[in-house]
Amino acid sequence: MSGSVRREFEAALQAVDARLVEMAELAGEAIGRATTALLEADRALAESVIGDRERMSRLHDEVEEQVLVLIARQAPVATDLRSLLAALRMSGSLERMGDLARHVAKLVCLRHPDCAVPPDLRADIQRMGDSARRLAARVAGIIADRDLDAARRMEADDDEMDRLHRDLFTVILRQPPSGGVQAVVDMTLAGRFYERFGDQAVSVAHRVEFLVTGASEALHGDGS
Amino acid sequence: MSGSVRREFEAALQAVDARLVEMAELAGEAIGRATTALLEADRALAESVIGDRERMSRLHDEVEEQVLVLIARQAPVATDLRSLLAALRMSGSLERMGDLARHVAKLVCLRHPDCAVPPDLRADIQRMGDSARRLAARVAGIIADRDLDAARRMEADDDEMDRLHRDLFTVILRQPPSGGVQAVVDMTLAGRFYERFGDQAVSVAHRVEFLVTGASEALHGDGS
Numbered sequence: 237m238s239g240s241v242r243r244e245f246e247a248a249l250q251a252v253d254a255r256l257v258e259m260a261e262l263a264g265e266a267i268g269r270a271t272t273a274l275l276e277a278d279r280a281l282a283e284s285v286i287g288d289r290e291r292m293s294r295l296h297d298e299v300e301e302q303v304l305v306l307i308a309r310q311a312p313v314a315t316d317l318r319s320l321l322a323a324l325r326m327s328g329s330l331e332r333m334g335d336l337a338r339h340v341a342k343l344v345c346l347r348h349p350d351c352a353v354p355p356d357l358r359a360d361i362q363r364m365g366d367s368a369r370r371l372a373a374r375v376a377g378i379i380a381d382r383d384l385d386a387a388r389r390m391e392a393d394d395d396e397m398d399r400l401h402r403d404l405f406t407v408i409l410r411q412p413p414s415g416g417v418q419a420v421v422d423m424t425l426a427g428r429f430y431e432r433f434g435d436q437a438v439s440v441a442h443r444v445e446f447l448v449t450g451a452s453e454a455l456h457g458d459g460s
Numbered sequence: 461m462s463g464s465v466r467r468e469f470e471a472a473l474q475a476v477d478a479r480l481v482e483m484a485e486l487a488g489e490a491i492g493r494a495t496t497a498l499l500e501a502d503r504a505l506a507e508s509v510i511g512d513r514e515r516m517s518r519l520h521d522e523v524e525e526q527v528l529v530l531i532a533r534q535a536p537v538a539t540d541l542r543s544l545l546a547a548l549r550m551s552g553s554l555e556r557m558g559d560l561a562r563h564v565a566k567l568v569c570l571r572h573p574d575c576a577v578p579p580d581l582r583a584d585i586q587r588m589g590d591s592a593r594r595l596a597a598r599v600a601g602i603i604a605d606r607d608l609d610a611a612r613r614m615e616a617d618d619d620e621m622d623r624l625h626r627d628l629f630t631v632i633l634r635q636p637p638s639g640g641v642q643a644v645v646d647m648t649l650a651g652r653f654y655e656r657f658g659d660q661a662v663s664v665a666h667r668v669e670f671l672v673t674g675a676s677e678a679l680h681g682d683g684s
Binding site for chain 2: 421
């Protein structure tokens with residue numbers, strides 16, 4: 237690649253990254269609003285989260301389109317090609333984070349006008365929601381700044397989510413929640429959604445790490 | 461593309477398809493064994509499912525490698541490039557089906573030597589496992605034969621799974637299973653894993669349909 241083609245390629249990659257950052261921010265906002273909707277049994281708010289799907293899909297398609305155009309026009313090789321494929325995978329994980337926020341929002345609609353969260357589990361759900369929002373914000377920063385240190389810390393950041401997830405089950409099993417069997421089902425699913433949200437965030441961070449260092453450890457599967 | 465380059469490209473695409481078929485078959489075997497392990501509390505069998513992850517990851521990497529080599533060597537345009545990206549996405553969905561089979565297997569290990577499935581839910585779980593295996597087998601056939609009719613029927617095939625999933629919750633809510641809260645948690649998760657397995661199978665079928673017809677409806681998100 238000549239210098240000017242190189243510069244053009246780098247600029248195009250940055251445009252891809254900008255969309256990935258937007259997807260991470262959107263996922264973070266979505267899980268934040270979904271958590272509020274879940275705690276407040278706010279159906280309108282939940283529906284707004286469900287409605288975000290279109291924006292997320294559009295961003296995902298735009299990333300794919302940008303990558304296709306780049307491959308077709310510039311015929312990148314080796315490392316550049318891998319960067320583009322990594323962007324596609326990150327886009328997939330970020331879209332899935334949006335899906336998980338939507339799954340939380342759907343619980344709200346299923347139970348409305350009742351609140352899916354029994355009083356004794358409100359604090360646990362709030363903490364998981366806060367943790368998810370923080371993880372999404374960190375991922376946005378990691379993509380924007382190619383921040384290797386932050387990417388490496390993500391696994392530890394996600395440990396908090398895993399701990400909160402275990403705590404939730406400890407509480408549920410010690411004393412079945414006041415909402416009965418339905419509440420156990422709903423809180424089991426909600427807990428799972430938050431935990432998977434965290435796992436996807438970690439997988440995006442790993443991919444950034446891979447891009448920066450070329451190291452391929454811990455890139456497989458769904459991190460579980 | 462010249463005729464001989466075209467033939468070479470088609471042959472390479474078929475090699476990619478062969479690996480995707482192998483992934484679908486592996487996912488089908490995995491969910492079948494995971495179901496048996498779940499019903500029989502067979503830890504060794506569950507661990508063999510968990511051990512399949514490596515083979516699945518290798519197939520996934522091979523697909524990615526084949527796609528990369530094809531892009532680099534042949535600089536495909538438009539439709540061909542989209543076929544290659546579709547193969548990557550299918551590979552991702554098939555890997556996720558393997559992940560879901562592994563999640564079922566992990567439930568077995570968590571409860572061993574107890575059986576995670578209470579007696580009153582054995583038939584439901586068996587049916588969901590059978591349905592998942594059938595969906596995976598159908599997906600393998602759809603990829604191998606580019607079978608548009610079968611791809612279009614997949615949504616209806618998956619309706620059976622969705623119905624089984626609803627039935628499971630109806631049973632759980634009507635009469636809490638004999639295993640108490642832990643059983644409710646485990647069966648909620650197992651039900652979810654089977655249902656998602658079906659959704660991923662449908663998403664692969666949609667992608668084949670898209671490849672054959674160029675139609676893009678129903679390609680977004682996770683089908684939920």
